[in-house]
Each structure stands twice: as structure tokens, then as C-alpha cells.
Amino acid sequence: ISEFPFVDEADRAHAVGLLILPFVRDLIDGPTPNHLIEAPQAGAGKGLLANVLLTPSCGRQISTISEARDDDEWRKRLTAQLRSVRPAVIIDNVTRSLNSGALASVLTATVWEDRILGKSENQYFPVRCAWVTTANNPTMTTELARRCVRIRLDPKVDRPWFRDGFKHPKLQRWALAIRGELVGAALTLAQAWVSAGMPAAQVKSLGSYEQWTAVIGGVLQHAGISGFLSNLFEFYEVADIEGAMWRQLENPWWERCGQEKVGGID
Numbered sequence: 001i002s003e004f005p006f007v008d009e010a011d012r013a014h015a016v017g018l019l020i021l022p023f024v025r026d027l028i029d030g031p032t033p034n035h036l037i038e039a040p041q042a043g044a045g046k047g048l049l050a051n052v053l054l055t056p057s058c059g060r061q062i063s064t065i066s067e068a069r070d071d072d073e074w075r076k077r078l079t080a081q082l083r084s085v086r087p088a089v090i091i092d093n094v095t096r097s098l099n100s101g102a103l104a105s106v107l108t109a110t111v112w113e114d115r116i117l118g119k120s121e122n123q124y125f126p127v128r129c130a131w132v133t134t135a136n137n138p139t140m141t142t143e144l145a146r147r148c149v150r151i152r153l154d155p156k157v158d159r160p161w162f163r164d165g166f167k168h169p170k171l172q173r174w175a176l177a178i179r180g181e182l183v184g185a186a187l188t189l190a191q192a193w194v195s196a197g198m199p200a201a202q203v204k205s206l207g208s209y210e211q212w213t214a215v216i217g218g219v220l221q222h223a224g225i226s227g228f229l230s231n232l233f234e235f236y237e238v239a240d241i242e243g244a245m246w247r248q249l250e251n252p253w254w255e256r257c258g259q260e261k262v263g264g265i266d
Helices: 009-027 046-058 071-083 101-106 171-177 179-195 210-222 232-239 241-257
Strands: 034-039 063-065 088-094 111-115 122-126 130-136 148-152
Touching: 009 034, 009 046, 009 130, 009 148, 009 179, 009 210, 034 046, 046 088, 046 130, 046 171, 046 179, 063 071, 071 101, 071 111, 071 122, 148 232, 171 179, 179 210
Parallel strands: 034 130, 034 148, 063 088, 088 130
Antiparallel strands: 111 122
């Protein structure tokens, strides 16, 4: 991943965390967040990064779905993926603002329940997959923003898809060719942390994802990879449109009234 244009060290750390996640999933007793791979424009390498990071654990069995138009369609698509027992699900090339109760629910669920089409009975599916979304300058509700970790790329050039001179021009083919070495590298990082006694990560836990924070943060910290979860507030400021709207009201209200009681307006 050395030639991907990560914005800061947090984005790079989260990318390594996504690569490691499937190999340590059984150590995480709880849900895992959505890895939001984003960029300011098309052609930055979002889809390629998602596929390369998941190649060691998934090989060629990487599933992608497109965004849904409404919550009912989201529910059906998510159920279909979980029913197929996918190791990872990529929601590719999101163009609308993310606003889905079903998606928010599955990202904090350990078991997903849904009715079988054409029948009056429900099925239950364990939620163990890695979640990835790719988008350009995405916006979303507060409920979805707090369920995401950001991996931002920025090539800082016009028409980035014309870039060349890469060390591995056909990166995904190369990753498949040395898949065994990449699996070994991921397992080595995980085993080094386990052998050291699983030291806790020195970061504040992400709400609803405490076990994920402890395991992925611990592995990265032990490996000397810094920046884990350090870009959350920056990400919320940009992507959380719902929170931004409230702050536009609350900040001037606080500046004018502070803690004084304010009566209603007739």
C-alpha cells in the first residue's frame, strides 16, 4: 500500500487495520465498523485499495454491491449478502448521502434478522464480515458517521487515473500472486501482539466497537503503526451533515444565550 496517496497516518493505519481484520475476527466479540475509503475525485484508487486489502483474506471472493434507493432495498441487499456468508462486503461508489436505518443497524449487529421473501417466517444470520464503502466526498447522517472509520486518499492531481510509474502496475494481480506471503505477514503481526500478552491500545475506544478498538488498535500499536482513530473528529466535521446542521443552530445560540433560560416565542 506504499504508493496509495493517504492523507495522513490515521488513514494508512486504518487501511492496515482492514487488511488484518479478517484474520483476527474471531478475537473480536462484537461488531466492526464500516471502513469508508474516500477521495475528493474519481480515479484516486479507492476500489483498488479495497480489493488489494481484502485479497489476502478473501482471494477472488470479494463481493460488491451498489447503494440502494430506499431503506427497504438496503435491507434486502444486506440480507442477501449475509445469507451468502460473505467474508467482506464492499458498498461501491456511493454517490448519494448515506442515510439508511438498515445499514446503521447491521453495522452494530452481531446477528441480523430478516423475513424470508414470500414466507411469514424470519431467518437469522451472524454478522461477521468486514464492511467497506467507497465514495467521493461522502456525506451521511450522524448515526452512520459514528459507525465509520475514514481511509482518505488524495492524489492532488487532475485526472489521477492517468498516473503511472508504479512499482507494481498490476497491483491486484501481484497481490494474488504473493497472497501466501501477505497472509503470513498479517498473521505475524497478529501473533506478535498475542505473544506479547495482547497489550491494550492506548486510544479512546470507539463507541459500540470497544472490542474492535482493543484488538485492531492493539495489533497496530504493537507493530509501531501510529495514527489509529486520530482522524475521527476531522472526519465528523466534514461528513456528518446532520451534526453540522445542529451546530449551525447551537453555536450562535450558545454565544448569545449561554446557560440562560430562554422563553418560547409567541
